[in-house]
Amino acid sequence: MSLSSVASMSTAETTSTLRAVKVTGSHLFKIMGYSLQKDIAKGKFLESASFNVGGYDWLIKFYPNGQRMTKNDETSIFVFLKSEEEYVKAQPSFIILNQRGNPLSERHTTSVFTFSDDNEGFGFLSFVKKTAFESVIQDDCLVIRCTVTVFKTFPVEVEPAFPFHVPPPDLQQFSHLLEDGYGVDVTFDVNGQTFSAHKCILAAKSEVFRAQFFGPLKEKSDTIIKIEDMEVPVFKSLLHFIYSETIPEFQEINGSEKKHNMAQHLLVAADRYNLERLKLICQSILYGSIDRSNVVTLLSLAEMYNCNHLKRACLEFLASPEILDEVLASRKLKVNP
Template sequence: MTLSTDDSLDAPETVSTLRVEKVKGSHLFKIMGYSLQRNIERGKFLESATFSVGGYDWSITFYPNGYLNAQDDYTSVFVCLKTEAQLVQAQPSFTFLDQDENPLSEKRTTKVFKFNNNVNKDADFGFLNFVKRSTFESVLKDDCLLIRCTVTAFKDFPVEVEPACPLRVPPPDVQQLSLLLEAGYGADVIFEVNGVTFNAHKCILALRSQVFRAQFFGPLKEKSDTIIKIEDMDAQVFKSLLHFMYSQTIPEFEEINGSEKKHMAQHLLVAADRYDLERLKIICQNILYNTMDTSNVVALLSLAEMHNCIHLKTGCLKFLACPEILGDVVATKEFQCLVRSHPLILKELFELARSSPKLKDVGASVGI
């Protein structure tokens, strides 16, 4: 049967899309005991652990005495593509840092380099004459050399074919709920926190939190004509908690300094755990994880243990397992008090840092 032009059927229009995105990531390569490695042969290198950027694996190779054809007294540094791939386009940069991670020297390229470790084995890029040894060896502290490599990879996402959509549907505007909180329209519950009152809406709170759902609509629900008093919580923390439940954001964090931010994140994590707000709890863990140092790691580990924060606890244990950090921390009263209250923490640390004599002394004092 032959179709005439009038019998033809129109196929729906389709659209194909290829997405190319920049994915940026960094890796810090710490070389402890640099003086023991500085005199290795020219052309010999030290290699970092493998790290991932843009779905590809990379590593840093550092030549303390330079690559074979480098100038005298110069170091060489390269980033190597470890994943077998036909072609990966990326822009690398390298930075020498001091002990406080402030940049001492930096080199970057403005060109996009093509990594290919299949055909021509052209899988690394870097700087043959990076930095003179004489310019940085005099400022090293604790015999530790820090090199940060930042890789900006250009990643192609698969071509997607789908029916054309004539209109783009805008994302839902959850910020309208925060306006409802600020205006107080239709509020049907009042909270009192340290003398400060807050109006809110039971349905929204119950939607976000199983704890509030049980409190308002469960068998032991609160009477509708009472003011609910919140004990053991700062008013500003509860205000931030309410704001998050309405908007899923905590913009107050962008307006406060580092120490106040850490303080607020700790208290907000406790509140998130109290009201079963898992997303807020994860946000607070990430903030605290990124502000961890020797002055607060014991307090963060205790907080993580009390509130079942696995991500934060794992980060604290790995941080403490570093020999140069562990020796200073285990001697403190705060750490010894923590392991007496939670001896399992010490057992987990043993798995990561078995060779520390100071750790064994603390273990013996608590019967481990």
């Protein structure tokens, strides 16, 4: 190879990238029987179970009477890093909730702190005054939501010359198929309203639909399939989930009670078509709305449709003697001798 040809060769170009991301997660710290624990000495704390955000383990320490240097009537709260790490950058915030998930008081910071496994944690020395929430919490249960945003950087990567970007999968393409009606091959009749869909997509997501369309007892291709015992909004949400892996935010539903009922009906529909992820989503919605008026209904629902997470939450709620006595007195719950 001649010197002139070497000189004319282009130099390969590489790229290195330092990738920074932030990961946010929340943990609900429920203190049942709060009135029995609120009078511990100043400087003493109630500790949550550990939880994971961003690949690291954390825990909450709540001081009902504050740390030693706080004023009377003030509480303190901190989040601690439990993982054995030299340092982790994170931003905490805290909200006190009532039983329906509505905020009573909240504190957040714009600062990013550097945590390590041997520090004192970060949070608020003066979190909120006890008089701001003790008179309005329900069922003697204090609920604190801690949100942690972790800032992570990944090692420098050396990428090949002239890299190109591969976009993530776009599930919205399936939603467009449903909305536009391209290639639909099955029609459902739900209380007089018809919905068109695609057998292959439904069968891929639900083994119940797979058996219905392609099994030994498959439906005739020229018939309209009638859906019994299901309301139109519920079936519409079910289809939306199958095509997009998300559920509508119930924007058209007014009132928390109606949203709660919608989640119950959607859970039943998810069980009917063996959509386990949708069942978990519905359980998470119902989990945050348990109260005296619906705990018996939700417990029965959990028993009937094998919803272990929801069942456990209902039993924990009924663990309070005061609540259990009230439910028994209302004759909504029968206990076998």
